[in-house]
Amino acid sequence: MIDPSVAFVTEPMDDAVYVFDQSKVRTYNIVIAPADLATIDKQPSAELWVPAQLEFEGKSYGPLKVRYKGSEGSFKAPCTTDGPDDAKSGKCSIKLGFDEVDENARFYGLKKLNLHAMNHDNSLLRDRLGYSLFRDSDVVAPRAAHAKVMINGALEGLFIAVEQVDGRFTRARFSEGGEGNVYKQSWITTGGETEFVNALETNSEVHDVSGMLDFKTSVQTSADATQKFIDRAYVARYLAVDRVIVNDDGALHFYCDPNSSNYSVGNGNYYWYQSAETKRFWLIPWDLDLAFDGTPWVTIHPKWNATAECKCVAPTTGYAAQMPPSCDGLVKNFVMWKDDYEGEVDKFIQGPFSAARVDEKLTAWTAQIKPFVMEAAAVHGAPAIDDWEYSVNQLRMKVESQRANRGYKYE
Numbered sequence: 001m002i003d004p005s006v007a008f009v010t011e012p013m014d015d016a017v018y019v020f021d022q023s024k025v026r027t028y029n030i031v032i033a034p035a036d037l038a039t040i041d042k043q044p045s046a047e048l049w050v051p052a053q054l055e056f057e058g059k060s061y062g063p064l065k066v067r068y069k070g071s072e073g074s075f076k077a078p079c080t081t082d083g084p085d086d087a088k089s090g091k092c093s094i095k096l097g098f099d100e101v102d103e104n105a106r107f108y109g110l111k112k113l114n115l116h117a118m119n120h121d122n123s124l125l126r127d128r129l130g131y132s133l134f135r136d137s138d139v140v141a142p143r144a145a146h147a148k149v150m151i152n153g154a155l156e157g158l159f160i161a162v163e164q165v166d167g168r169f170t171r172a173r174f175s176e177g178g179e180g181n182v183y184k185q186s187w188i189t190t191g192g193e194t195e196f197v198n199a200l201e202t203n204s205e206v207h208d209v210s211g212m213l214d215f216k217t218s219v220q221t222s223a224d225a226t227q228k229f230i231d232r233a234y235v236a237r238y239l240a241v242d243r244v245i246v247n248d249d250g251a252l253h254f255y256c257d258p259n260s261s262n263y264s265v266g267n268g269n270y271y272w273y274q275s276a277e278t279k280r281f282w283l284i285p286w287d288l289d290l291a292f293d294g295t296p297w298v299t300i301h302p303k304w305n306a307t308a309e310c311k312c313v314a315p316t317t318g319y320a321a322q323m324p325p326s327c328d329g330l331v332k333n334f335v336m337w338k339d340d341y342e343g344e345v346d347k348f349i350q351g352p353f354s355a356a357r358v359d360e361k362l363t364a365w366t367a368q369i370k371p372f373v374m375e376a377a378a379v380h381g382a383p384a385i386d387d388w389e390y391s392v393n394q395l396r397m398k399v400e401s402q403r404a405n406r407g408y409k410y411e
Helices: 034-042 126-136 167-171 193-198 210-221 232-244 329-335 338-350 355-376 385-405
Strands: 026-031 050-056 059-068 094-097 112-116 144-151 154-163 181-184 270-274 281-285
Touching (some): 026 094, 034 059, 126 144, 126 281, 126 355, 154 355, 193 210, 210 270, 232 281
Antiparallel strands (some): 094 112
16 A cells, blocks of 8 residues: 555645746746857757856846757757757757756746747647646646747747756655655666666765665566555556557657667656655656657557567557567556556546646637747747647647547557
């Protein structure tokens, strides 16, 4: 049984509520010396920190530091002309580090703030909708709100401000204190002690990953043993949302290299939080700009809980090489809880993912951001207003399809 003292909230009432106010699109003007801006623009993928100030709501914050951010795919067009080695040519995701100069500095309680460019999403809504659906389903997830971003007074575009998953994030949510380990993108079955240490986002000076190693041992033992380290109901809710919204660039997509001797299997876009008091683990979603889609190169195939041959192959033309999710030891244990999962899918579709509730959000948010989309149209690779409206309609259609098919419609 899970210790009932491990309670959490998905919408904490902290200072950061102001930043993630869903009724506002706030403006951030990042002030950077021209020479420093030229340095980071030369190669955004280098992710170099440079000094900056932030002008926000009539006040100046800083000194702080700023850098571009993202995975390899983030540093392609329109961020750069072609790839990670190229100079900036369009809108790139940005990280503000308020604690990088003064470790005690905060911005409405935040140490860092992510400004995501949403370059893979012309609807400009997937991140915000996805995170809200996880939170509405009682799954711990970042808060997000649209933001107008300027650099040295010049319009950079419409971004999504996304909460950093760190110790402040967990302390704001978990009743046991939130002082445990946060691991970024390190999967139980594919990692070892070195990988777990390198993945630490908190308590990195201690290097105590014994809990993660014990969790790994339990996964290799049985589904019952695994349940001692996680909340089964929480996992079922996470899986239900993840699968129905087709978050196929997340924890259940096991990319692999068929030319590698061991396939080099890996997944991404998630965090683990390990409770310091009870040793329980909680999965947290991250980076949802490719959710609600079904683009072949990122689609999980076959279904996450389908029995399949455990080989690293591209399932069909246009799909990336991948290992079937059910081949992973942890996912294999999750598959044992099929009834829990199906029950949570029913609740999700009838509740947070119902037509009425999703339509209400999308209608409000499209009206809210339309003036900013028009202002930023075609700036730094942003979509024209017609492209944005088309993409919003496509998103609505995908949501309807995913509601009807309980996720991705496999042929």
